[in-house]
Amino acid sequence: MKLPLLIKYRIPLLFLLALTLLLPVSHFGLFLANPPGSGKNVQILDFGQGQPLKKFALTLEERKIVSSAGLFLLYARLKGYDGRVKAGYYRFNDGMRPGEILRRMVAGEVYVLRFTVPEGYSIYQVAELLAGRRLFDRDAFLRDCFSGPLLRELGISGKSVEGYLYPSTYDLTPGMTPAELIRLMTTQFGKVFEREFAGRSRNAALTKREIIILASMIEKEAVRPG
Numbered sequence: 001m002k003l004p005l006l007i008k009y010r011i012p013l014l015f016l017l018a019l020t021l022l023l024p025v026s027h028f029g030l031f032l033a034n035p036p037g038s039g040k041n042v043q044i045l046d047f048g049q050g051q052p053l054k055k056f057a058l059t060l061e062e063r064k065i066v067s068s069a070g071l072f073l074l075y076a077r078l079k080g081y082d083g084r085v086k087a088g089y090y091r092f093n094d095g096m097r098p099g100e101i102l103r104r105m106v107a108g109e110v111y112v113l114r115f116t117v118p119e120g121y122s123i124y125q126v127a128e129l130l131a132g133r134r135l136f137d138r139d140a141f142l143r144d145c146f147s148g149p150l151l152r153e154l155g156i157s158g159k160s161v162e163g164y165l166y167p168s169t170y171d172l173t174p175g176m177t178p179a180e181l182i183r184l185m186t187t188q189f190g191k192v193f194e195r196e197f198a199g200r201s202r203n204a205a206l207t208k209r210e211i212i213i214l215a216s217m218i219e220k221e222a223v224r225p226g
Contacts, residue, residue, distance in 0.1 A: 013128060016177075032098055036067040039095025044111055044174055047221040049087040065092045065101070072098050089174045112171035117185070126165055141178040150179055154186050164189050201212050 014134055039214065043063045047056050053076060057069035069183045076082040081102045088110030090103055113135060117126055123145045131138035144150055146160045161182055166189035 002074050026226055028074070031066075031068055031071045032075065032129055035095050037088060037094030039093045041065070041094040042091065044089055044091050046089050046175065047085065047100050047105065049104075051087070053082050053085060053184060060092070060101070065094050066098055067098070075099070076102055085196055088109075110173065116169045117165060117167045121165075122163050123160060125164060131182075135172060135179070136178050141181075144178040144182055145183070147179070150182065154183070156186070161186060166192055 013060065039047040041064055043064065043065055045059060045065075046054070054069075054073055057066070057072045057076075060072060061069040071192055073082070075098055076085075080160045081101065085102070086108035088108065090104060090109075091111035092104075113133075115130070115133065115135060118127070121129070123142065126136045127136075127141045127145070127200075130136040130141055133141075142181070145162070151158070154161070154164070165182070165185040170184060
């Protein structure tokens, strides 16, 4: 009688044990396969340099980009991603699977705002363009264009950065300041000037400022409608 009783109770116990083991695995699989939303909830989040991934996972859960910070962190560790994610601003939505979120962070696919400065634009036109795109406040940008400390830092002897903002396409990250953009644009100008104009200025006995004024005048004439 004891053996049939053992068999009788053993089968339900094994079933319960199997269920106990399978339920977490099933829950984890659903977490990986099913994002929490439809993609309408869009968030731009800053994963700071040196920030623990655990803290960022909690932010993802709070902003409803992932349904579980714990499972997100577990998946990152199982894949060996927790030590490979890169700092920066990221744009995520609630329709993304955890694997896609981590893939972007490991690849460093940070969120940028692309901004193009046409040739011949003055600092005032650039300020208007930035304000129109809602990237920077017009007056704040112009203040930095005339900032004495910034001009001295950049080695510019004029009253503003007029003529030193190189026309090109730039990638702006959230949190970037007007001064940082000005540094980026004047750095690009310096590279192009050294490559294209430095030799000419020496040969023509012109100062760097004189070459810039001359080039600016030619540029404005070139873009003026006929």
